[in-house]
Amino acid sequence: xxxxxxxxxxxxxxxxxxxxxxxxxxxxxxxxxxxxxxxxxxxxxxxxxxxxxxxxxxxxxxxxxxxxxxxxxxxxxxxxxxxxxxxxxxxxxxxxxxxxxxxxxxxxxxxxxxxxxxxxxxxxxxxxxxxxxxxxxxxxxxxxxxxxxxxxxxxxxxxxxxxxxxxxxxxxxxxxxxxxxxxxxxxxxxxxxxxxxxxxxxxxxxxxxxxxxxxxxxxxxxxxxxxxxxxxxxxxxxxxxxxxxxxxxxxxxxxxxxxxxxxxxxxxxxxxxxxxxxxxxxxxxxxxxxxxxxxxxxxxxxxxxxxxxxxxxxxxxxxxxxxxxxxxxxxxxxxxxxxxxxxxxxxxxxxxxxxxxxxxxxxxxxxxxxxxxxxxxxxxxxxxxxxxxxxxxxxxxxxxxxxxxxxxxxxxxxxxxxxxxxxxxxxxxxxxxxxxxxxxxxxxxxxxxxxxxxxxxxxxxxxxxxxxxxxxxxxxxxxxxxxxxxxxxxxxxxxxxxxxxxxxxxxxxxxxxxxxxxxxxxxxxxxxxxxxxxxxxxxxxxxxxxxxxxxxxxxxxxxxx
Amino acid sequence: xxxxxxxxxxxxxxxxxxxxxxxxxxxxxxxxxxxxxxxxxxxxxxxxxxxxxxxxxxxxxxxxxxxxxxxxxxxxxxxxxxxxxxxxxxxxxxxxxxxxxxxxxxxxxxxxxxxxxxxxxxxxxxxxxxxxxxxxxxxxxxxxxxxxxxxxxxxxxxxxxxxxxxxxxxxxxxxxxxxxxxxxxxxxxxxxxxxxxxxxxxxxxxxxxxxxxxxxxxxxxxxxxxxxxxxxxxxxxxxxxxxxxxxxxxxxxxxxxxxxxxxxxxxxxxxxxxxxxxxxxxxxxxxxxxxxxxxxxxxxxxxxxxxxxxxxxxxxxxxxxxxxxxxxxxxxxxxxxxxxxxx
Numbered sequence: 001x002x003x004x005x006x007x008x009x010x011x012x013x014x015x016x017x018x019x020x021x022x023x024x025x026x027x028x029x030x031x032x033x034x035x036x037x038x039x040x041x042x043x044x045x046x047x048x049x050x051x052x053x054x055x056x057x058x059x060x061x062x063x064x065x066x067x068x069x070x071x072x073x074x075x076x077x078x079x080x081x082x083x084x085x086x087x088x089x090x091x092x093x094x095x096x097x098x099x100x101x102x103x104x105x106x107x108x109x110x111x112x113x114x115x116x117x118x119x120x121x122x123x124x125x126x127x128x129x130x131x132x133x134x135x136x137x138x139x140x141x142x143x144x145x146x147x148x149x150x151x152x153x154x155x156x157x158x159x160x161x162x163x164x165x166x167x168x169x170x171x172x173x174x175x176x177x178x179x180x181x182x183x184x185x186x187x188x189x190x191x192x193x194x195x196x197x198x199x200x201x202x203x204x205x206x207x208x209x210x211x212x213x214x215x216x217x218x219x220x221x222x223x224x225x226x227x228x229x230x231x232x233x234x235x236x237x238x239x240x241x242x243x244x245x246x247x248x249x250x251x252x253x254x255x256x257x258x259x260x261x262x263x264x265x266x267x268x269x270x271x272x273x274x275x276x277x278x279x280x281x282x283x284x285x286x287x288x289x290x291x292x293x294x295x296x297x298x299x300x301x302x303x304x305x306x307x308x309x310x311x312x313x314x315x316x317x318x319x320x321x322x323x324x325x326x327x328x329x330x331x332x333x334x335x336x337x338x339x340x341x342x343x344x345x346x347x348x349x350x351x352x353x354x355x356x357x358x359x360x361x362x363x364x365x366x367x368x369x370x371x372x373x374x375x376x377x378x379x380x381x382x383x384x385x386x387x388x389x390x391x392x393x394x395x396x397x398x399x400x401x402x403x404x405x406x407x408x409x410x411x412x413x414x415x416x417x418x419x420x421x422x423x424x425x426x427x428x429x430x431x432x433x434x435x436x437x438x439x440x441x442x443x444x445x446x447x448x449x450x451x452x453x454x455x456x457x458x459x460x461x462x463x464x465x466x467x468x469x470x471x472x473x474x475x476x477x478x479x480x481x482x483x484x485x486x487x488x489x490x491x492x493x494x495x496x497x498x499x500x501x502x503x504x505x506x507x508x509x510x511x512x513x514x515x516x517x518x519x520x521x522x523x524x525x526x527x528x529x530x531x532x533x534x535x536x537x538x539x540x541x542x543x544x545x546x547x548x549x550x551x552x553x554x555x556x557x558x559x560x561x
Numbered sequence: 562x563x564x565x566x567x568x569x570x571x572x573x574x575x576x577x578x579x580x581x582x583x584x585x586x587x588x589x590x591x592x593x594x595x596x597x598x599x600x601x602x603x604x605x606x607x608x609x610x611x612x613x614x615x616x617x618x619x620x621x622x623x624x625x626x627x628x629x630x631x632x633x634x635x636x637x638x639x640x641x642x643x644x645x646x647x648x649x650x651x652x653x654x655x656x657x658x659x660x661x662x663x664x665x666x667x668x669x670x671x672x673x674x675x676x677x678x679x680x681x682x683x684x685x686x687x688x689x690x691x692x693x694x695x696x697x698x699x700x701x702x703x704x705x706x707x708x709x710x711x712x713x714x715x716x717x718x719x720x721x722x723x724x725x726x727x728x729x730x731x732x733x734x735x736x737x738x739x740x741x742x743x744x745x746x747x748x749x750x751x752x753x754x755x756x757x758x759x760x761x762x763x764x765x766x767x768x769x770x771x772x773x774x775x776x777x778x779x780x781x782x783x784x785x786x787x788x789x790x791x792x793x794x795x796x797x798x799x800x801x802x803x804x805x806x807x808x809x810x811x812x813x814x815x816x817x818x819x820x821x822x823x824x825x826x827x828x829x830x831x832x833x834x835x836x837x838x839x840x841x842x843x844x845x846x847x848x849x850x851x852x853x854x855x856x857x858x859x860x861x862x863x864x865x866x867x868x869x870x871x872x873x874x875x876x877x878x879x880x881x882x883x884x885x886x887x888x889x890x891x892x893x894x895x896x897x898x899x900x901x902x903x904x
Binding site: 244277 | 598600601616653658725728733858
């Protein structure tokens with residue numbers, strides 16, 4: 001056997017020596033080595049250039065995906081909202097303030113973006129916008145009031161997510177916008193709505209290049225919604241280089257953009273945002289420096305990275321978001337206020353806060369109310385804490401001293417925090433005789449059941465882009481809508497919330513807030529438990545991070561030190 | 562030549578006969594999706610201020626306001642025209658999404674299968690040559706380990722060791738490094754497209770990204786392939802014609818490879834076909850862990866969002882691939898073993 005192999009190999013050697021393969025193999029070997037050395041040299045020469053490019057690029061990884069370039073499209077993800085802040089401008093933008101040492105958005109400071117200034121009439125019903133004269137779209141054409149009017153008409157008329165949001169600021173009709181001249185536009189309101197101006201700084205009222213968009217409109221699609229889903233026609237700080245929905249988006253800086261605070265440009269030359277579904281991988285990426293910033297890590301990963309000290313972790317309590325434990329006030333036994341109170345005093349708040357959030361957030365329990373609510377803002381910490389004796393007393397008052405059994409639901413999307421929360425809740429409620437059956441539901445199913453008002457007892461969260469007190473009460477406690485989790489139907493709350501909306505006097509507005517907060521605690525339609533923190537984990541060289549109302553990264557804020 | 566045309570005729574007949582099965586799968590999936598709890602219109606209308614009118618509007622846009630039999634007929638008519646519907650999660654037509662993502666899944670699955678075969682066949686042969694020995698036990702142990710560890714655990718472990726600790730592997734964020742420009746799309750397989758474009762730097766980048774996920778998947782399927790090779794080899798090595806070959810004094814290597822293996826490979830071929838079809842769908846975990854933009858993770862995302870069209874399109878695709886793979890295996894069987902005819 002070995003002899004035969006030997007013979008075979010010797011025959012091959014002979015062939016090589018006779019040059020049948022010989023010359024080719026020798027030259028190919030030399031050629032390969034030359035190529036290798038050349039490419040190595042080239043790579044070494046390019047290394048400093050590459051390093052510089054890497055520093056000028058911001059790489060963001062997220063578990064979700066950007067699925068549209070038009071944020072008003074139904075089904076748009078939060079990441080798509082966040083991206084649209086960079087690709088499109090709006091008339092105005094929200095400023096920022098410091099809250100406990102961290103930069104957060106400031107609802108009360110509205111600065112001009114495409115409008116260089118604005119004037120509010122004394123009666124609060126007319127706002128005049130004076131456009132910048134130097135603003136240009138990505139294709140070089142100037143931004144005029146024609147474009148602004150078309151875009152705002154689109155926001156209120158087209159079948160999209162925008163109309164419902166604009167409604168919260170009394171902006172409902174295209175007739176409310178009037179072109180005065182090429183750089184002046186007027187908006188009239190039926191009532192002096194404080195939220196009208198801030199609404200123009202939210203995600204939806206993007207200013208679109210109307211000539212470009214109209215060239216892609218069709219009779220069935222007059223607002224070019226199909227085309228704008230996959231293409232941009234904006235004037236924002238960044239332009240799209242490549243867009244792969246569900247995978248990644250690469251953007252490059254619009255060098256002509258100067259609409260940051262104080263006329264600043266955007267900090268990074270290039271942006272890459274990639275979808276990485278696995279949370280552990282995202283943590284690995286940012287730790288090894290391959291990703292620059294990530295805001296959707298799990299709480300324990302963020303805590304661990306903060307402890308290691310090599311990355312910058314900015315943990316901001318989301319002051320416009322609230323996590324509730326909600327009851328459907330129309331389904332017995334939760335229609336009995338004493339049952340709701342009993343559960344509120346039986347919840348193991350501290351344990352849940354530590355287990356679900358690792359203590360990272362702002363608790364909304366253990367509040368100190370000497371006689372009445374300390375402030376007229378919403379939300380404020382409630383004067384409840386875990387007190388099983390009180391809980392048992394309320395349950396007896398409700399006529400159910402032996403307890404009852406019910407289900408508690410949460411959706412898969414928040415399983416990370418809701419799973420430990422529900423386990424502890426089940427254990428604690430068992431101590432006062434309430435047996436809880438935990439239901440974990442897919443997101444779509446949970447949304448449907450909440451919408452149909454079929455869930456008696458569940459946990460959910462809300463976010464308000466414009467976190468004023470009346471906005472919360474009007475949108476989350478009134479009407480037969482999905483967002484009224486507790487299905488509350490209280491005429492007093494309804495009346496006060498609606499009145500507060502148009503109350504121009506600050507003191508009277510605050511009074512409404514105090515009364516509403518007091519009534520809210522008395523009725524206890526649902527229990528606000530905490531405001532989770534957003535953990536933004538980034539390289540130490542990344543600066544300027546600000547917690548925005550849409551809870552995504554506004555890339556325009558960021559720069560590299 | 563006539564043999565080839567005969568094969569082709571039989572293949573065509575087989576394809577036609579599988580159409581009713583495909584139709585059945587389609588209808589079943591369609592009904593299942595609509596019976597599942599979860600209203601997609603509500604889910605997609607989840608804007609901060611979605612009202613009832615908005616939800617109704619979305620329902621109308623999705624065509625869900627019509628009665629189910631009418632929806633089914635419309636859907637089948639659309640399929641006939643080649644329109645698989647539109648995905649609400651990505652906003653693209655389903656056909657485009659699948660066309661973009663299928664090459665990614667196929668490339669990963671084919672590489673994994675190749676790796677698995679390259680490992681499993683030698684292992685199976687070695688185990689068959691020394692049945693009951695330490696080598697046989699070692700092979701059995703290795704295979705069991707590969708099957709017991711779920712793919713997401715082995716994937717995460719490999720990432721932890723090779724990327725996080727050692728830094729050898731590239732970051733697991735997709736098919737190619739984000740800073741590399743993609744080649745012009747010819748087949749959709751990056752290894753092929755980079756080679757066709759002559760971009761060897763890109764080819765290396767794509768190959769490097771492929772190593773860990775392919776290895777993870779290969780680990781999982783080595784077991785059935787190695788075991789079937791071993792069993793088949795054992796059976797073949799015990800047969801009469803091998804005994805004759807040995808008696809005639811033919812070289813050992815020639816006996817094992819040219820005669821025994823060639824005959825033992827037939828069952829392996831069948832198993833490889835089945836394993837391939839299962840891998841294509843079951844690699845969703847690997848795709849999620851390595852951020853691989855494949856069809857399986859696409860379908861899973863759509864399922865969780867109650868997005869009907871992509872899930873139905875995915876099931877149709879998988880069923881069609883299964884039919885084609887089975888047909889291919891049978892044809893290959895017919896080529897490898899002259900005793901077998903395709904029909």
